[in-house]
Amino acid sequence: MYPDNFRYTKEHEWVMVDGDTGTIGITDHAQSELGDIVYIDMPKAGTIVEKGKTLGSVESVKAVSDVYAPVSGEVIEVNQKLAGGPELLNQDPHGAAWLVKIRLSTPDEVGQLLTAGEYQEYLGAQD
Amino acid sequence: MIRKTRPHITQNEPLLFEISSPGKKGYQLPELDVPAVNASDALGAANVRDGIEGFPEVSEVEAIRHFTRLSTWNYAIDLGLYPLGSCTMKYNPRVNELVARLDGLAWAHPYQPEELSQGAMEIMARLESALEEITGMDAVTLQPAAGAHGELTGILLIRAALEAGGNPRKKILVPDSAHGTNPATVTMAGYVVENIQSNDRGMVDLETLERVVDADVAALMLTNPNTLGVFEAHIVEAADILHAKGALLYMDGANMNALMGIARPGDFGVDVMHLNLHKTFSTPHGGGGPGAGPVAVKKHLEPFLPTPRLKRAANRWAFDYDRPRSLGRVRAFHGNFGVLVRALAYILACGGEGLKAVTMDAVLNATYLRKLLEPYFDLPKSAPSMHEVVFGDDRQAKLGARNVDIAKRLIDYGFHPYTVSFPMIVHGAMMIEPTETESKRELDLFADAMISIAREIETDPKQVASAPHLTRTSRVDEVTAARKPVVRWRPGATPAD
Numbered sequence: 001m002y003p004d005n006f007r008y009t010k011e012h013e014w015v016m017v018d019g020d021t022g023t024i025g026i027t028d029h030a031q032s033e034l035g036d037i038v039y040i041d042m043p044k045a046g047t048i049v050e051k052g053k054t055l056g057s058v059e060s061v062k063a064v065s066d067v068y069a070p071v072s073g074e075v076i077e078v079n080q081k082l083a084g085g086p087e088l089l090n091q092d093p094h095g096a097a098w099l100v101k102i103r104l105s106t107p108d109e110v111g112q113l114l115t116a117g118e119y120q121e122y123l124g125a126q127d
Numbered sequence: 128m129i130r131k132t133r134p135h136i137t138q139n140e141p142l143l144f145e146i147s148s149p150g151k152k153g154y155q156l157p158e159l160d161v162p163a164v165n166a167s168d169a170l171g172a173a174n175v176r177d178g179i180e181g182f183p184e185v186s187e188v189e190a191i192r193h194f195t196r197l198s199t200w201n202y203a204i205d206l207g208l209y210p211l212g213s214c215t216m217k218y219n220p221r222v223n224e225l226v227a228r229l230d231g232l233a234w235a236h237p238y239q240p241e242e243l244s245q246g247a248m249e250i251m252a253r254l255e256s257a258l259e260e261i262t263g264m265d266a267v268t269l270q271p272a273a274g275a276h277g278e279l280t281g282i283l284l285i286r287a288a289l290e291a292g293g294n295p296r297k298k299i300l301v302p303d304s305a306h307g308t309n310p311a312t313v314t315m316a317g318y319v320v321e322n323i324q325s326n327d328r329g330m331v332d333l334e335t336l337e338r339v340v341d342a343d344v345a346a347l348m349l350t351n352p353n354t355l356g357v358f359e360a361h362i363v364e365a366a367d368i369l370h371a372k373g374a375l376l377y378m379d380g381a382n383m384n385a386l387m388g389i390a391r392p393g394d395f396g397v398d399v400m401h402l403n404l405h406k407t408f409s410t411p412h413g414g415g416g417p418g419a420g421p422v423a424v425k426k427h428l429e430p431f432l433p434t435p436r437l438k439r440a441a442n443r444w445a446f447d448y449d450r451p452r453s454l455g456r457v458r459a460f461h462g463n464f465g466v467l468v469r470a471l472a473y474i475l476a477c478g479g480e481g482l483k484a485v486t487m488d489a490v491l492n493a494t495y496l497r498k499l500l501e502p503y504f505d506l507p508k509s510a511p512s513m514h515e516v517v518f519g520d521d522r523q524a525k526l527g528a529r530n531v532d533i534a535k536r537l538i539d540y541g542f543h544p545y546t547v548s549f550p551m552i553v554h555g556a557m558m559i560e561p562t563e564t565e566s567k568r569e570l571d572l573f574a575d576a577m578i579s580i581a582r583e584i585e586t587d588p589k590q591v592a593s594a595p596h597l598t599r600t601s602r603v604d605e606v607t608a609a610r611k612p613v614v615r616w617r618p619g620a621t622p623a624d
Binding site for chain 2: 036038039054059061062063065086087
């Protein structure tokens with residue numbers, strides 16, 4: 001369910017690092033808690049984001065939720081597929097429905113994030 | 128055979144566009160008694176048109192019946208309990224309406240000269256002074272049009288005061304239990320939101336606060352009681368922490384129905400706050416207003432209040448525009464004046480003792496429902512409830528019905544639903560605020576409905592998960608409505624089935 005090559009936050013974001021690029025999304029748990037997603041608001045390419053600060057927001061029928069940047073850096077790409085079909089985020093949160101790609105400014109931050117095992121343990125403790 | 132075109136309680140109602148018939152009209156103008164003017168000559172041909180394409184044409188009786196029939200579809204506080212948490216849907220006493228409809232008030236014009244507006248100005252002055260007494264604050268502006276506007280005005284006052292001191296600062300702290308409008312207000316006022324987490328009792332944690340308040344923090348925006356219906360017991364200490372570092376305390380007064388006549392924000396360190404007259408002071412709301420969101424401040428913020436200010440001179444009221452440090456206007460004229468009249472009528476009809484009784488009964492009613500429902504629903508936060516109580520749906524969700532399903536099923540039982548999935552710090556939140564105006568009988572009926580639904584979920588969760596069953600339309604497709612909204616009628620469009 002939760003890929004081993006991702007790192008996770010307690011706010012239910014994931015990041016997959018490839019070289020100096022981090023692909024960011026929200027977890028399956030997050031999409032399931034939010035319910036049917038109707039709108040996604042992400043920053044434009046070129047925006048500088050800081051770990052732990054608001055990256056954008058995801059709106060479901062129930063609520064609008066902030067998405068926090070799991071790592072710092074510059075947004076280099078925004079997933080255009082989500083604009084026309086926010087439901088993709090409900091269907092494939094760990095795959096096709098990634099949110100943004102970031103060029104990492106502080107790669108060391110990745111080590112502070114949860115592993116798949118730690119994240120699942122955290123989810124278990126929440127119930 | 129009787130051919131009935133429409134049952135007494137109508138099930139379907141076409142749009143006015145759909146019953147439009149060319150040439151029908153619902154007005155009759157008197158004969159022109161001045162020389163006719165050619166509109167094209169006077170305004171220029173480009174600015175003149177003969178008709179509006181697609182504009183519905185119906186007779187007066189058709190328009191009246193259309194809207195009257197629609198009005199019978201409403202659920203209203205005049206029909207029963209309206210337990211929408213955080214909204215304080217209390218009964219609106221008829222005396223408020225009587226007073227607001229007095230000719231001298233209903234027909235007053237804001238451009239009337241001051242000497243002909245003394246009564247209206249006296250009403251504003253008395254309301255300001257009543258609100259100062261209730262909140263324990265030093266000065267009040269009545270201009271803001273509703274709660275969120277009051278918040279924005281309040282935060283702009285904080286910005287103005289800090290700017291006057293040389294540094295507006297950057298951040299405003301907002302607890303996760305705050306009203307959803309608070310972060311939006313902060314952003315609109317040019318500040319950055321910093322969220323702070325509540326502790327397990329549902330309150331702001333003083334150690335966390337101590338750690339995060341620094342020279343960049345302009346203020347903390349605190350809702351008290353917060354959206355869990357929990358009183359922030361350490362608000363005095365929180366104010367001290369802020370003040371020691373030059374930051375201010377903003378209180379969202381949306382939940383004043385739990386404090387009025389008992390505790391005064393001015394006494395626990397609040398620098399600026401707003402009130403929702405349409406909640407606490409019984410003026411009609413829901414359906415988009417009008418509301419009123421007066422802002423109350425301590426003395427040090429008074430010079431920045433919006434203009435004009437009321438001024439008493441030579442035994443009469445006047446408007447004072449000469450306030451060099453003021454924010455300026457935040458709204459045209461003098462706020463939603465009709466709402467202000469209703470609020471003052473309510474305050475005077477209740478009197479001090481009456482307002483105190485309102486608060487006691489509001490807390491009593493919420494606590495009573497909490498006790499009745501506690502055996503059937505999870506109560507994630509243990510601190511005592513004030514004017515509202517927040518349950519979680521975990522127990523029911525495991526059986527196959529969520530908070531939203533229980534809310535829809537409540538409609539079948541004849542009640543307006545509670546607030547669903549807010550605050551977000553409670554999983555599957557069901558936020559119930561009965562207000563003081565409900566009798567024990569009405570509260571018992573509501574509790575019976577909730578308990579009956581809890582039992583249905585144990586035996587037949589599908590029945591609840593597919594509710595409502597007894598309404599004109601069954602469950603509407605909220606997802607498609609949000610993803611592909613149809614917000615206007617277009618010529619030739621066929622009504623959805």
